[in-house]
Structure formats: structure tokens, C-alpha cells
Amino acid sequence: MDRNPMFCYQCEQTAGGKGCTKMGVCGKTPEIANLQDLLLHQAKGISCYCVDLIEKGETIEKEIVSFVENSLFTTLTNVNFDAEVHVEMLKKSQQIKKDLRNRVSGDKSYPDQATYNLSDTKEEMLEDSIKAGIMYDKDLNEDVRSLRQTIIFGLKGVSAYAHQARALKYEDDQVDNFYFRALEAVTNGNLSVEELIQMTMRTGDMSVAVMKLLDDANTTKYMHPTPHKVNVNIQKGPFIIVSGHDLRDLEMLLEQTEGKGINIYTHGEMLPSHGYPELNKYSHLVGNYGGAWQDQQKEFDGIPGCMLMTTNCLMRPRETYKDRIFTTSVVGWDGVEYIPADKDGYKDFSKIIDKALELGGFQSSEKPKEILVGFGHNATLSHASEIISAVKSGDLRHFFLIGGCDGARPGRNYYTDLAKMVPKDCIILTLACGKYRFNKLQFGEVAGLPRLLDVGQCNDAYSAVRIATALADAFDTDVNGLPLSIVLSWYEQKAVADLLALLSLGVKGIFLGPSLPAFISPNVLQYLVDTFNLRPISTPEEDLKTCLQQSV
CATH class of the missing domain: 1.20.1270.20 (Substrate Binding Domain Of Dnak; Chain:A; Domain 2)
Structure with missing residues (x-):
């Protein structure tokens, strides 16, 4: 005790x-x-x-x-x-x-x-x-x-x-x-x-700086994300599910499993990995398994394969899969196999590879179902002229950034309901695992573009800022003058860093939920409200009405 x-x-x-x-x-x-x-x-x-x-x-x-x-x-x-x-x-x-x-x-x-x-x-x-x-x-x-x-x-x-x-x-x-x-x-x-x-x-300034640093690292090493369809159903054969955020760990595992008959699935925040050309070139990166982090216990329960946790998002492993979940980097749980790095950062994944082969994997494949990822700032801004023309013509009315950390607390259906209510002449940008609340829904297109654009991981809030800044320049305004509404869900401390980053850039009118942080005192909250017009979410109907009142 x-x-x-x-x-x-x-x-x-x-x-x-x-x-x-x-x-x-x-x-x-x-x-x-x-x-x-x-x-x-x-x-x-x-x-x-x-x-x-x-x-x-x-x-x-x-x-x-x-x-x-x-x-x-x-x-x-x-x-x-x-x-x-x-x-x-x-x-x-x-x-x-x-x-x-x-x-x-x-x-x-x-x-x-x-x-x-x-x-x-x-x-x-x-x-x-x-x-x-x-x-x-x-x-x-x-x-x-x-x-x-x-x-x-x-x-x-x-x-x-x-x-x-x-x-x-x-x-x-x-x-x-x-x-x-x-x-x-x-x-x-x-x-x-x-x-x-x-x-x-x-x-917040440092959060912006570090997100730029990570964007430079990822896009230099793995090239800029491009639109890519990802299968979200399973395929026959041995497999390893990779969760967390670390692209280098995924790359090393892909290298070491190539030609061994093992399928690699992303999970949670690793979904955007499929957009990077230097990762999706591996044919055995076959798809994405499951949803956001909070569902992992039931999703991993008894499945005939292995899971690798590369960063945060680990939950208490059930006994039904504790012998087949592995951790690395700073991640750990007592009694769970840990894969260390050598002095040069190299990791030997042979233990998880051997275990995956031993387990045998899924016995049959499901009919493929695909979703679209890969709309980082480079890919999205390649369509800047079409976006600007559509806004000026009135064909594209508003942008909604709906994303952030997902969680299990009741009330998070707000984000699903809001996304469904967004009018068909609007685009939804999304990032982080909050996207799983609605990323398998069909939103169609507007102005020749998908209405749902997956910008990436939580750190790709930087991509969203790059997109917003470029559009603001095109319309000779600032980010706050755009027909753009930001509706964030938060769970852990990376979301805190993302919020501080946006505030340090002077972004105002952000909606935050599903609840306000317990560590924010009433006076500090009032400062944020007065200075940045930070707003707690209310109902999807009321917040949507407020958002659509904005215009260029």
C-alpha cells in the first residue's frame, strides 16, 4: 500500500x-x-x-x-x-x-x-x-x-x-x-x-519553434506528406501494430520487417505516417488498425499479433496481450518487454518480429475500406489558388479546424456532431487523434477538394498555422480575419503546448473542450478570455452559429 x-x-x-x-x-x-x-x-x-x-x-x-x-x-x-x-x-x-x-x-x-x-x-x-x-x-x-x-x-x-x-x-x-x-x-x-x-x-513561442523543428525533420527525412488512401480494415497474415508518434521507430521497424511476410499497421496518432513518401513506399505498411488511444484495451484484447508503443498513449495492458505488447523510447510498464536503443539510436526489433511470426496473425482479410490522409501544409497549399478562388466566388464559405486529443470522457461526441453539422460549402481541417471521432465518415468535396483534410499529428498544428497564415496573406488580413474557426479537444500536455503555441501567435476565438483545464485558476482563465477570447465549447448548434458569423 x-x-x-x-x-x-x-x-x-x-x-x-x-x-x-x-x-x-x-x-x-x-x-x-x-x-x-x-x-x-x-x-x-x-x-x-x-x-x-x-x-x-x-x-x-x-x-x-x-x-x-x-x-x-x-x-x-x-x-x-x-x-x-x-x-x-x-x-x-x-x-x-x-x-x-x-x-x-x-x-x-x-x-x-x-x-x-x-x-x-x-x-x-x-x-x-x-x-x-x-x-x-x-x-x-x-x-x-x-x-x-x-x-x-x-x-x-x-x-x-x-x-x-x-x-x-x-x-x-x-x-x-x-x-x-x-x-x-x-x-x-x-x-x-x-x-x-x-x-x-x-x-508557447517555444512550442511553435519546436513544432517547426519537427516539421523540418520529418519532411526532410521522409519528404512532404502527399494525399494517400489508407486501408482501415485488416489483412491476412502476421502483423505488428505501431502506436504513438515516432516516425523513426516506424521506419526502423519497416526496414527490419521488409520481406519477412509481416504486415505493419499504424494505430492512433501514427495514422498520418502513411502520407510520407519515404514511409508509404514500403508495401508491407498495409493500413491503420483501430482508432484513438483510449480504445486500445478492447482493440488489442486477444488479437494474434504484436503492438509497439513508441511514445505516449499507453494504457494498462490487459493480461490477454501483455506478452505481445512492447515498449521503446521513454515508454514503459512493469513486466512489459522494453526495446532499447544503442548509442547511435538503432533499435533491434527482432524480439517483436519473432513474436509476430510465432503468433501467425489474422487468418483472413476484410474487404478494404479506405480513408484519405496527407494534407500537410505543402500538399494543401499546392491548391491555394483554387481555395482562394472558391472563397472569393462564394463557393467555399468557411474553414473549421476540428481536432486535438481524444479521450473517453462523456461529451466528446460534441466533435462528431459538430463535424456532421458543418455545411457542405465548408472545409474541415483535422489533426491529432481527435479526428477518429469523424474521420471515417463521408464528407464529399467542395470546390474540387475533399471537405475533410487530415493535416496530421498533434504537432502538425504547425501545418495548420502555415496554411492559415498563407491564406491570410492572400486575403491581406491576419489569421483572426479569416473565415476560420478553431475548435480544439484536449487531453494531455501536448495539447497544452499546442494551445499555448496558438495563443502566442495571437490567435483568438478558439473553442476549447470538452472541459476546461483543472490547473487553470479563475483569474488566469479570465485573462485568457479577456486577452484571447478563449471560449469553452457549448453545444454544436450554438457554436456552429457563432463560427459562421465570421467572414473575411
Whole structure:
């Protein structure tokens, strides 16, 4: 029995809309939650020393950057549930902090996050973790707490995108240094609410920068996505389902399974992979299996194949498939086979390949059913002249960006209903796994284009911005002057990073749901409403009416 209670409110489905205190809705135990709190405590301490060294002109080693990045990513929702992994990371964090402490000089006073020394055993670490808890300082101003946590959750989203880019050898020193500056800022008791708001918006700037970085990495390595039909029904034969977000992991698996008679299916946020020419050239990338992350337990239940989880979106594996689900990167669950990378980033997938062959796969094929993906900014803007002409002629009335994280909480049918209600002279852009609420429906065409354009993964909010900016330039206005409405669903911290990115770009009038974040205090929410006209969703009918009142 865990001795310490937990407190976590970083995801949309947090208990009672207030915070998980006994067990995470995601499956996170109090033990894992408290170890994660302590790991973040350590990352903040590391950052305090790093900021001092940066100010003195020193360069922080990329190994330290990667560790802090992985610490943030590991604590993101539905990533890692393995206590021993957290303990090993905590031990490494103390060694890094000790080395940095020896590099700084002077008599400067540092906060507890920096001066704290990690205890020797897991039991002692758990006792120490109490002071690392979000609600430990009962007297902390609620707006300060709210903004600090918004920054941290935004950083977690940034870390996920930066981690993917780093796997492709793309890095951004500005983003790397920002980890330290932002984590140091949330330990600084002298910062005002106004200064923390500035840091929150700066987190949005970094989210834009890192999404651009990842877009550059993906489109350079795998070429720009192009429209591509994807079969969403199964085919006969052995198979591996790849879930998460990491394109490099998918590529390595495709390389290692080529010619072995194994079908590869994408799952969840990996669906947009089919749009990349350097990935869809593999004939054994046969389709997409299932829907969004929250359905994986029933979708994976007892099927005769293997699953590979490459980033977040892992749920508690059922015993019926625990022996055939594998994790890699920062993902982990106690008792689940983990596939490591060597020093060059290469991963040997022979264990999952052998298991897939042993299981034999599906015994028959279903009749193919196809959906269309691949409308990133390059593909969509290749039709810019037709889009502009259609808008000017009145054939194309409005654009709706409907997307974001999906989840299991009641109320998410709103997004399905809204998409169905969008008039036939409008285009729907979609991204992230929220698209599964409606991406198998038939929407037809308008002005010679599909009415539903799949822009990509959650990080491809950058693509949507590129599309919107280009159209705004064509109409000599800004994004807020376009006939464009943005309706977002959120679940975890990458969605927080995406929202902060849009706000930092000055985008106004965003609809957000299905509920507002528990970590946003009333005063901070009022600031967002007053400054950015941020709106909670209401009903599809009312919100659609509001959206269609906009015009160029």
C-alpha cells in the first residue's frame, strides 16, 4: 500500500475535474505519481544550476538537455508506469545535479530543488516526494500555482516534440536552453503573476519553434506528406501494430520487417505516417488498425499479433496481450518487454518480429475500406489558388479546424456532431487523434477538394498555422480575419503546448473542450478570455452559429 497520497491534475480526465488523489484515471499509482513529482523536482534543481552556467557563457552538454527533456516526457500522461525506471532516472538526476553543483561558484542561495540531495532507497525517495507535490505549499497564491503548472505542462508537450526531432538529429539550442530557464522560473518565488504570464507565452513561442523543428525533420527525412488512401480494415497474415508518434521507430521497424511476410499497421496518432513518401513506399505498411488511444484495451484484447508503443498513449495492458505488447523510447510498464536503443539510436526489433511470426496473425482479410490522409501544409497549399478562388466566388464559405486529443470522457461526441453539422460549402481541417471521432465518415468535396483534410499529428498544428497564415496573406488580413474557426479537444500536455503555441501567435476565438483545464485558476482563465477570447465549447448548434458569423 502506498503511504503517500497523490495529486495530479495534468490531464482532461482528472478525477472529478479537480485532481486524482487515490489513483490516476490513466492507471498511474500514487507510487508512480510521487516518483514523477520528485523527478520533476530534480529537473528543476538541475535547471537552477544550468541557468547560472548559461548566464556565465557556459554551454550545457546535450546529455544533460536530453536527460531533462526525457524527464519531462517520461512524466507526461500515459507514458511510463514503471517504478524502477523512475528510480534509476532519479539516481542519474542526482549525479547530474552533483556535477553541476561543483561547477557553479559563489555564495548564491539556491532553492530546495537545487540543494536537496536524493535519498538512497525508493522508500526514502517516496517519503521525500511529499515536498515535491503540486499542492505541498498550501499558502502559494493560486494564480502563481496555476501559471507555474501551465508552464510545466506546456514544457512536457514541448519535450515530446523535441524528443522526436532529436531522434532524427534535429536540435534547437533556443528550445534546449528554454527547458532550464522555464524550470528555474517556476522555482523563483520573486516572479510576479505578470512575469509568469510572460513565461507562459514564451512557452508557447517555444512550442511553435519546436513544432517547426519537427516539421523540418520529418519532411526532410521522409519528404512532404502527399494525399494517400489508407486501408482501415485488416489483412491476412502476421502483423505488428505501431502506436504513438515516432516516425523513426516506424521506419526502423519497416526496414527490419521488409520481406519477412509481416504486415505493419499504424494505430492512433501514427495514422498520418502513411502520407510520407519515404514511409508509404514500403508495401508491407498495409493500413491503420483501430482508432484513438483510449480504445486500445478492447482493440488489442486477444488479437494474434504484436503492438509497439513508441511514445505516449499507453494504457494498462490487459493480461490477454501483455506478452505481445512492447515498449521503446521513454515508454514503459512493469513486466512489459522494453526495446532499447544503442548509442547511435538503432533499435533491434527482432524480439517483436519473432513474436509476430510465432503468433501467425489474422487468418483472413476484410474487404478494404479506405480513408484519405496527407494534407500537410505543402500538399494543401499546392491548391491555394483554387481555395482562394472558391472563397472569393462564394463557393467555399468557411474553414473549421476540428481536432486535438481524444479521450473517453462523456461529451466528446460534441466533435462528431459538430463535424456532421458543418455545411457542405465548408472545409474541415483535422489533426491529432481527435479526428477518429469523424474521420471515417463521408464528407464529399467542395470546390474540387475533399471537405475533410487530415493535416496530421498533434504537432502538425504547425501545418495548420502555415496554411492559415498563407491564406491570410492572400486575403491581406491576419489569421483572426479569416473565415476560420478553431475548435480544439484536449487531453494531455501536448495539447497544452499546442494551445499555448496558438495563443502566442495571437490567435483568438478558439473553442476549447470538452472541459476546461483543472490547473487553470479563475483569474488566469479570465485573462485568457479577456486577452484571447478563449471560449469553452457549448453545444454544436450554438457554436456552429457563432463560427459562421465570421467572414473575411
